[in-house]
Amino acid sequence: xxxxxxxxxxxxxxxxxxxxxxxxxxxxxxxxxxxxxxxxxxxxxxxxxxxxxxxxxxxxxxxxxxxxxxxxxxxxxxxxxxxxxxxxxxxxxxxxxxxxxxxxxxxxxxxxxxxxxxxxxxxxxxxxxxxxxxxxxxxxxxxxxxxxxxxxxxxxxxxxxxxxxxxxxxxxxxxxxxxxxxxxxxxxxxxxxxxxxxxxxxxxxxxxxxxxxxxxxxxxxxxxxxxxxxxxxxxxxxxxxxxxxxxxxxxxxxxxxxxxxxxxxxxxxxxxxxxxxxxxxxxxxxxxxxxxxxxxxxxxxxxxxxxxxxxxxxxxxxxxxxxxxxxxxxxxxxxxxxxxxxxxxxx
Ligand code: TRP
Ligand code: SF4
Numbered sequence: 505x506x507x508x509x510x511x512x513x514x515x516x517x518x519x520x521x522x523x524x525x526x527x528x529x530x531x532x533x534x535x536x537x538x539x540x541x542x543x544x545x546x547x548x549x550x551x552x553x554x555x556x557x558x559x560x561x562x563x564x565x566x567x568x569x570x571x572x573x574x575x576x577x578x579x580x581x582x583x584x585x586x587x588x589x590x591x592x593x594x595x596x597x598x599x600x601x602x603x604x605x606x607x608x609x610x611x612x613x614x615x616x617x618x619x620x621x622x623x624x625x626x627x628x629x630x631x632x633x634x635x636x637x638x639x640x641x642x643x644x645x646x647x648x649x650x651x652x653x654x655x656x657x658x659x660x661x662x663x664x665x666x667x668x669x670x671x672x673x674x675x676x677x678x679x680x681x682x683x684x685x686x687x688x689x690x691x692x693x694x695x696x697x698x699x700x701x702x703x704x705x706x707x708x709x710x711x712x713x714x715x716x717x718x719x720x721x722x723x724x725x726x727x728x729x730x731x732x733x734x735x736x737x738x739x740x741x742x743x744x745x746x747x748x749x750x751x752x753x754x755x756x757x758x759x760x761x762x763x764x765x766x767x768x769x770x771x772x773x774x775x776x777x778x779x780x781x782x783x784x785x786x787x788x789x790x791x792x793x794x795x796x797x798x799x800x801x802x803x804x805x806x807x808x809x810x811x812x813x814x815x816x817x818x819x820x821x822x823x824x825x826x827x828x829x830x831x832x833x834x835x836x837x838x839x840x841x842x843x844x845x846x847x848x849x850x851x
Contacts, residue, residue, distance in 0.1 A: 510535055511651035511685075513545030513588070516565035517555060520572040521711035522786075523704035526692040526754065527657045533577040535655060535688070542583040543649050543818060544573060546811070549588045549595070550642065553635045554623055567804070570811050572714055575797035580810045586818035587811060588645065593822035597644035600833060602637060604673040605666070610636050615662045643667035647682045648822040655688040678832040695754065698728040700747050715797055718787050725751075725783040730775050731768075737775075741768040748779055755785040 512532060514520065520529065536542045546569050551562040566587065573585055588594065610616060616639060620631050627635065642663050646654055647670075654664055664687040671682045696702055697710030704711045712724055728748050734741045743749030743765045752764045760781070767773035800807050830836055 506652070506683075507541065507650075508539040508653060509541045509543070509649060509651045510539040510653040510655065511543040511545070511646055511649050512655050513543075513547045513645070514569055515547045515551035516562055516569045517551050518565055518706040519568050519713045519715050521704055521706070521713045522754075522790075523695045523697075523711060524572075525576060525714060526695050527690055528655055529573075529576045529578075530692075531655050531688070531690040532583075535653070536579060536582040539653060541649075543651065543821075544578060544583050544585045545588045545645060545818075546570060546585070547588045547645070550638055550645075553632070553638045554619075554626060556632075556634070566811075567807055568715075570807055571797055571800045574800055574807065574810070575714060575793040577796075580814065584814045584817050585811055586815040590815045591648065591819055591822050593819075593826040594641065594644045594648050596826065597648055597829065598637070598641040600829065600835075601640050601643055601670050601674070604670050604677075605640055607636070609666070609669075610639060613639055613662050613666055615639070615659055618659075639663045639666040640670070643670045646685050647671060648825050649818070650683055650821075650825060651685050652683055653688055654685045655690070658689060658694060661687055661689075678829075681828050681832045692754075696747065696750060698724055698747055700729045712786065714790060714793050716790070717794075721787050721790070722780075722783040725779050725786065726776075728779065730779075734775065738771040740771040741773070741775075743768045748775070748782055751786070752778075752782055755782065755789050760785075 510532075512528065514524070532542075532544065546566050548562050548566055551565075552559065555562050570585060573583075574580070578585065616636065620627055620635070623635075639662075643666065646664075646667050654667075656664065664685060668684045671684045674682050694702070695704055697704040697708055698712070699708070699710040701708055701710055712721060716724070725748070728751070729746070730748055731741045731743070731746045733739070746768070749764055749768065752761050756764070764773065764778060764781075768778070
């Protein structure tokens with residue numbers, strides 16, 4: 505039976521929030537126990553594709569993201585957490601794979617297309633070669649580890665499809681060396697922001713971070729968007745248009761949720777009390793993560809050691825793939841030259 509190898513990761517551009525948790529972290533924590541090998545990358549090189557002018561930001565968020573992983577329950581004995589920029593094999597593979605994908609195909613990639621549109625300010629003149637090509641480097645991330653399972657958010661599906669195409673093309677030309685990965689989606693997909701925006705995001709200012717303090721959580725929940733037609737406390741409400749009700753469904757138990765809905769519809773529930781109850785439930789939900797994070801913040805050397813050792817381990821694995829790929833692509837002439845060197849040293 506072939507090995508189940510899972511690989512996924514995040515760009516270190518900020519701390520992770522509850523959208524990341526429900527969209528993918530929760531699933532990773534579960535899956536790390538179900539696969540033969542598990543790799544989680546901190547994608548600092550990929551982060552530069554849209555933050556090339558802000559290297560400090562990327563650098564400063566590497567450790568934050570690792571702490572977020574550890575605090576939600578990624579177990580370094582199960583998962584290898586590594587730093588992308590140290591795996592030079594990935595950069596090499598990216599160059600090799602760049603011949604196997606056309607510019608038109610990259611331009612058609614729905615994820616890339618949407619992101620370019622969102623980043624008008626950054627790419628006002630024209631999109632960079634690096635950004636347009638990031639699906640190619642993501643294919644390198646995945647295949648360098650021979651990964652078969654890639655748990656990602658829905659928005660990343662076109663990137664996995666693009667990776668599969670590259671793999672098929674590679675194998676058809678150079679021989680069966682690479683394996684096609686499969687995307688795995690979380691059961692909860694994308695979660696909305698506190699303001700009702702379809703997406704929770706750093707730049708949108710509508711996120712609750714896994715590391716937020718109790719006060720921050722309360723303050724944010726108090727500012728969440730509720731049914732706009734509800735002005736007085738006894739107005740009948742519509743929980744379907746209220747973000748507070750939406751989050752109750754994620755963080756409160758069934759009994760509480762049905763009570764929220766019922767009382768809201770009858771106009772028997774105050775929004776302030778409703779929000780306080782939600783804030784408390786979120787605070788309790790995140791408490792173990794906050795506590796674990798506090799531990800790691802006091803033991804940064806442990807965090808760094810985990811990332812360091814993970815990176816060394818990951819590097820060794822990528823080197824094996826690299827050798828196979830170069831041989832298949834007949835980029836192996838240097839091996840002949842090395843024989844000459846050997847015979848000299850024997851004289
Ligand atoms: N593109 C992913 C994101 O923005 C991060 C990432 C980089 C990734 N390399 C990957 C995800 C490989 C899965 C597999 O979140
Ligand atoms: Fe939303 Fe609760 Fe107010 Fe209803 S009572 S509108 S569910 S905050």
